[in-house]
Amino acid sequence: MEFSSLMNTSFDLNAKPLRIIDESLLLRGALMEELSRVSAENKKLTEMLTVMCENYTQLRNQLMEHTSKNSTGVDNTPTSRKRKAEINMNNGNNNNINGTENVGPSESSSSDEDSSKKPKEELIKAKISRVHVRTEASDTSLIVKDGYQWRKYGQKVTRDNPSPRAYFKCSFAPTCPVKKKVQRSIEDQSIVVATYEGEHNHSHPSKLDANSTSNRSMTLGNVSCSTTLSSSGPTITLDLTKPNPSPQETRSLREQMASQLTKDPSFKAAIAAAISGKFVQQNNQTEKW
């Protein structure tokens, strides 16, 4: 943030031809006052961003630790039915989609008997994440823009939710095993719940595209949240599936969301654009005087 350059605008504005000298003096004073106010506000925002970025770095490390510990059961509320096809998909794939995620609970939670009967059950839990995205309630497309290419291969109306559930496969790479299910939340029709299964065995098709759509998501234990950046500003969707999150958890979640946003280049760009836009707007307003 370079305040000196901003201050120079007063000089430029002063150079503009004005009809009445008295008015120009008044205008100049008002401008200076406004600029100093905006500069102070800008400085405050900069400081806030700095603090938030620091918090992000710190909390990100904590989040990494947390997710590495709980990666096998992240926000997974397994239904009673799991299909063999899923198991084969997860287990038969040679692309190491489960390689690192299967360690942990599979050893501690399953006995030898279980492993003989249901040897692959734990694999199902691996790499299932849920993302909640707020959309227009009237939008029935069930499209969640996450930067990847998806091909729809089915749609079903499930029993527990009158909204249809759409099934997608990743079509960017033919061998990519990732699937996702998209369904509107039964509680809030404006929220679309996307459930991802598996892990992409290819790089993100276009990180720029992903940034442009700016859907960010993270899952913290039983609480998942997503952020969406748009021209109208960032929106945050929370999935408070946990009945009664403690104040500490709520606070932690809030901080992590804030830090996640500040780390996001798109968010920073949006902030910068908003700030610069404000300057332009204010300059335009003062020019009209």
Add this chain to the structure above:
DNA sequence: CGAATTTGACCGGCGC
């Protein structure tokens, strides 16, 4: 005309 989507049929796991 090829790719993507839709949609009814089918499959298979699970509970009774």
Add this chain to the structure above:
DNA sequence: GCGCCGGTCAAATTCG
């Protein structure tokens, strides 16, 4: 064994 139900397939349809 049967029926329910979620998930998948694939032919038909739509779209660019």
